[in-house]
Amino acid sequence: MSLFTIDNEKCDKDGICALECPAHIIKMTKQGPALIQGAKQFCIRCGHCVAVCPKTAFSLEFLSPDQCMPIEKQLVLTADHAEHFLRSRRSVRRYKDKPVPKDIFEKALTLACCAPTASNRQIVKWLVVNKKEDVVKIAAHVIDWMRYVSKTHPQVAQAYNMENLIIEWDKGTDRICRDAPQLVFAYASDEFASAAADCHITLAYLELALPGFNLGSCWAGYVNTAVNHWPNLAKELKLPEKHTCHGILMVGFPKLKYYRAPKRNSPDIRYHAG
Known part of the structure; x- marks a missing residue:
């Protein structure tokens, strides 16, 4: 069985799957995404290719789009929410x-x-x-x-x-x-x-x-x-x-509740000057 399958009716050959693959095992051809030689050996099973495809056209032998949690826009943290959560x-x-x-x-x-x-x-x-x-x-x-x-x-x-x-x-x-x-x-x-x-x-x-x-x-x-x-x-x-x-x-289970977030030191940053 191939490492991945493509739904050709959905795939628009945008090349995003190949661009995103961290192991560089996907290449784009005129027919669509294809595997490099020895791809299975180098696949790290991260699922990025499935997650990044906007058309749900890409499926791995161990992971299909419907097995992934959809990213809900209304649940994505804003900068204010992230600050409140982390602090x-x-x-x-x-x-x-x-x-x-x-x-x-x-x-x-x-x-x-x-x-x-x-x-x-x-x-x-x-x-x-x-x-x-x-x-x-x-x-x-x-x-x-x-x-x-x-x-x-x-x-x-x-x-x-x-x-x-x-x-x-x-x-x-x-x-x-x-x-x-x-x-x-x-x-x-x-x-x-x-x-x-x-x-x-x-x-x-x-x-x-x-x-x-x-x-x-x-x-x-x-x-x-x-x-x-x-x-x-x-x-x-x-x-x-x-x-x-x-x-x-x-x-x-915490015994006490906290009502404010204490300050912390500012980042100690040095940018590389080259």
Whole structure:
């Protein structure tokens, strides 16, 4: 079967599909779009050719126009909407004592997986810890790691405020996972050079998607550092061999509401002078 088919009654031979193809595997002929030699080997399955065709004339063997979400003009963000959306997002560190419904979270995660990845490999894998007792257990492993670091590398412990975090933990305050009902780990195989960037971008998409489902999130930096340095925590999580966790989010229903967006620094820009 050919990699793509063309509806000749719809195709006006405008060449947009060939122009847009990031892998340059489509060429235009007098008869219409055609494949270069070895095209299947170089196709990254991004679907740009299907998405960009204004006539719905282009179909891939794995993707047809009717399988794509249509772009609704009335739903496209204006500059004002984009500013309000992005500036109003807050990192959430106080959560309601309420579990995250699996179906709602998976809808948000499905949106996050629309994030761009290198060559459209879509290599990001997910570990979801959605039992409160397991989140507490993970936080306890991080505290154990901090106790070890405090004894063996006190300067490092001081730089990361570990002593205070340990003291507060012993008093019953969790500043590691913030009493979040759920943790989400993004990891990928070490064989991919883009693994860290792909995980980070996809997690950023997840952060932005969650407020639409009345959920909030915050990066669990201490957990992420510990998982790559503390064997007991790695053993607890059972990540596949030769895979690395590149980011973790705490997720839950925000306990508090925000009524204004604080200022941030202006961009530090330097234009290349040549």
